[in-house]
Amino acid sequence: MEKEREALQAWKERVAQELDRVVAFWTAHSHDREHGGFLTCLGRDGRVYDDLKYVWLQGRQVWMYCHLYSKFERFRRSELLDAAKAGGEFLLRCARVAPPEQKCAFALTRDGRPVKVQRTIFSECFYALAMDALWRVTGDARYQREATEMMDQVVRWVREDPSGLGRPPLSGTLAAEPMAVPMMLLSLVAQLGDHDEALAGRYAELGDWCAQRILRHVQRDGHAVLENVSEDGRELPGCLGRHQNPGHALEAGWFLLGYASRKGDPALRAHVIEKFLLLPFHSGWDPEHGGLFYFQDVDGLCPTQLEWDMKLWWPHSEAMIAFLMGYRDSGDPALLRLFEQVAEYTFCQFRDPDHGEWFGYLNREGKVALTIKGGPFKGCFHVPRCLAMCEEILGALLSRLARDPGAPRAPPAAPTPRGAE
Template sequence: MRPTQAVGSTGSRSPCRSCDLTLPLQCGNDVTQPSAMVALGKLRRERVLLAEYEAQVKGERVLQAWFTAETLECPLLTLRYHLKEVEEGAQALLLGASLASTACSRPPSLPPLYSAWVACCSLRQPWLWGSFSCLSRNGKLYDELKYLLPLGKQVGMYCRLYRTVERFRRAELLGAAKPGGEFLIRFARVEPPAKKCAFSVTKDGTPVKVQRTLFSESYYTLAMNERWRVTEETRYQNEAVEMLDRIVYWVRVDSSELSWTRFSRTHKAEDLAVPTMLLHLVDQLQEEDEEMSKKYAELEDWGVQRILKHLQAIEAGRYLLQDAQREGDTQLRDQVIDKFLLLPFHSGWDAEHGGFYSFRDVDNWVPHRVEWSARLWWPHCEVMVAFLMGYSETGDPALLKIFIQVSEYSFRQFRDLVYREWYGYLIEDGRVGLSIKGGLYKGCYYNPQCMAMCEQILGALLQRTEDSK
């Protein structure tokens, strides 16, 4: 459903003379204002539209929407709506969206639509605590294995929403994270006390598959740190620190436990994902923790320098932007925006069909990966966060324009308007390639993280606009 058009609006789609953004309603901008502030200032002048929309979208129906609700033309408008206007009826927006992608405990306030996402989880049976992630389009379970990447992400995200977003400070959300965290502690490691974690386990925790990567361990670390932050139980923080220290040992000292084979006579290559993941974990553990900031300061510098050796990657750019912001390093900020945001955007965006290619060859040859032309949900989430963060740091309206462009594509193509939540995998022309809502990698992480971070950044921008009056 679309919101009713505001009274007096012509409905034309002419570009605003000031901000050069094509919007569904006339801006009424004062062209003497900075163009980026005009785009945000417009949001405050759409009270009639917001009032009508609020009358149309009530209670449980808001739970079924992302931060754009049903208005595809102007994501900022609906972000503004959810940021400032939604009250009691929309308090579970992100919770509903996140629960829709994982089988987890169902809070009593969720609508019947989410009854398909219930977990096989019982506090009286610890071996059933871990959530399933392999869910079909309408939420039916199609694989009873438990995959530890989405499980670690889910536990961490529930805790983070609980502690950082006031409207999600709900006992049922924290309660849904507890059994997952305990399952990870008890069953994630293949041969305790060794730290190597499984990739997948049976429903009762028996290891099935182990990968030669460090990502199960990385999201185990994230989950444990978030559990510590909401419970203040030191055993969780001990688990997080011990696991991160072991990951660092594997990466920088001895990787034999991961079964990585190093060939001394071949060219030296380094996976961008490894330093990016380490920088993400350092950022997680350092948050408002002076002791951890000192402990991992050198590792943070190491990760930044390793990432800067690579050509481009928007996800890595987001973490570098956070580092530049924390350090007040404007030179690094500008370098990251040029090299890790704008360059990959212009080379990776499909001008014909829209959306990002999964892989592009730097010399424009066909990539080796057969899924190179697919559209994946998580890079689009990362792009939205990165460009909005870049705009917040620089005030460059070009970055805001790209944020809107990517948002329009993402909410138009990835959202399932029938069963809700997001598809994860599209083919090149934007049609659905896989209709599943959860799998080995897709779970409750990138979508709610993107929504929450965009809401936070926009809130700060809008407050900055108010303060500047």
């Protein structure tokens, strides 16, 4: 037990130090003091190489700063709060393409004019995530109203009528559900309902719906998680149907662990650990060079995506969260060992010893393929979210061990179900 305590303590210190370095990188280089919001196209040393602003990354950084500000004493700094508010105001002012319509841009110029619009829900979801987080740290009800109004619009697009997204209906397009959609909504349900009985109740049915939809992505008699299934939960034909993304399945895994924990459902927890943590890890981990493949084909065929065998930062940060959370919730020491395996690889390969923040893109062998620290799809989110959540979980595990030295071996008591669940 003492050896385990020491291991957890050592990881907590390593993770906390790394979080400090990562946050320092983003606060030093990404704040746009002229227009608000964040510059995320940053080179290895933080230099700005492009000033387009990506709405996903604006919303995510606002959320991240609010989370750090509210959960960590050492990050309760006006610098973070002010930057989060300036980011939120930038989104309020510029994210919508044609206000009062709710559709948001994907990319904006530095001063906030729309450059590109995606015909999906994700810009809007990260907008809602940011607004809810801002409401929690500022108490300004305007932010909460923005969050729930956007959330309700997104839910209408997903469950009632997608026509406002701008995708023309085509007779040959398969009615496919990407797992990202219920995952995104489930994470919003968790965010908006956190410590808020009224909203938790309001979105309880939606949360159940999301969890059920994600679970339907377990296919092939329970032997594989597929990224896309039909709207009635069956495997789709062709590459689209066979497509797998192990890191994404692991991320869905920890979303579902949170859901199972809120529901107090140990059977679901065990199912999630088996299907969304262990399966994708064992199929997705590269036996030759280590690390998680980015994409796979469930039949073992060659994927058509050029980057399929690259090692990306975010599947690894999601895997760290998933295994540590799985260990916390189940007490199974095999999951702690998997956390350590992934975390060792990740710290060794992605961490930049000379500058803050991690590299994002390695080739199969683990060599840095792109030296950028931020770009159109990488901002201040996956790395600090992983480090912050791991620090919090490790802290909770250590407290539990201090209270009851036998605790991590046994599953914790089921928390009380909440809301209308």
